[in-house]
Amino acid sequence: MASTTAPEEGTRYSTPNITATAKSFSWEYPVPDNAFWNDLKFTVGRNFLSSFSSPEEIAQLPIDPNSTQSKPEKLELLLRLLNKKIAAREGEASPQTFYDVDYEGWDTAWLGVHTLQYELGRIPEAEQTIRMLADKRRNKANLSHFHSLSVLLFEQGKYAEAEEVERPVLDWLVGRLGDTSPQALGSRRIIARSIWKQGPERRAEAEALFEEVKRLAEESGSGKYAVYKDEQVEETETMLADLRAGRI
Structure with a gap:
């Protein structure tokens, strides 16, 4: 940039x-x-x-x-x-x-x-x-564009592909920015909602991942990403509520 x-x-x-x-x-x-x-x-x-x-x-x-x-x-x-x-x-x-x-x-x-x-x-x-x-x-190690691609795949109903594309992105983001970065939390949410949308048999897995995201967002309040804590917690809770209600 x-x-x-x-x-x-x-x-x-x-x-x-x-x-x-x-x-x-x-x-x-x-x-x-x-x-x-x-x-x-x-x-x-x-x-x-x-x-x-x-x-x-x-x-x-x-x-x-x-x-x-x-x-x-x-x-x-x-x-x-x-x-x-x-x-x-x-x-x-x-x-x-x-x-x-x-x-x-x-x-x-x-x-x-x-x-x-x-x-x-x-x-x-x-x-x-x-x-x-x-x-x-040019830098093949940079996976930032795949983060955007997974969002587009989800919105087209390609949930399994969105999950598959995003998983290596999460590892890359955690290694680069840390577990509590807003980018890593957002990546986990993409994976969690993609899992949720793949069917009832994976809902428990998705719920557990949302709980992990919320825990990490809460932990961010004591580190360098503290300014993002409240919106990350709220976004996680809102997304899970919307999924449960069938709004997304």
């Missing part, structure tokens, strides 16, 4: 009451706190804005901070802007490719495209994009 940061004033992060320590985590990014961005998910803002190299480049984008556009209109605008940027970078790189001359920039920009496709409900397109990113990753 690009290291560019926006001014601190008038920004928001992935969670309220962010700490100075948490701001330094690679997945955090200061997203503007204004009418355009506030009804879009944090990940949309982060993955879009980190595709641009400087605050000056961001400031030149045709984005009205006081916009009254609908959420789909905003997402379509951001997708057009990212596609335009990718096309421009491809032209600048010729006779090579954007991928050849700036892999990290290419990867970040296409991840932004994937995020927007997903938010717009274009699941087949989002899956095609994330599979491209996974297949073309």
Whole structure:
């Protein structure tokens, strides 16, 4: 992810009451706190804005901070802007490719495209994009794109495949960030809900995994991920309640 940061004033992060320590985590990014961005998910803002190299480049984008556009209109605008940027970078790189001359920039920009496709409900397109990113990753040990792929598989009812794809991702995340990181907890939830949806015969297994996630989330309150504790506990409890009620 690009290291560019926006001014601190008038920004928001992935969670309220962010700490100075948490701001330094690679997945955090200061997203503007204004009418355009506030009804879009944090990940949309982060993955879009980190595709641009400087605050000056961001400031030149045709984005009205006081916009009254609908959420789909905003997402379509951001997708057009990212596609335009990718096309421009491809032209600048010729006779090579954007991928050849700036892999990290290419990867970040296409991840932004994937995020927007997903938010717009274009699941087949989002899956095609994330599979491209996974297949073309230069560091084959990095499994982050498979984390996104497992979510898409789950949403298409491919529960066994989602579980299979996510299990090595969990091991990778635990080794890289630790058991109580929000990413590892999220990975466990993906596995747990995929197990649940495979049928009543695996419900007890899923319930046990949800209890493990909740325990680890509670434990995170005494470590460097403490700022995420409450939302991780709540998300785990809500997901299990929704599964039990048949809402997801």
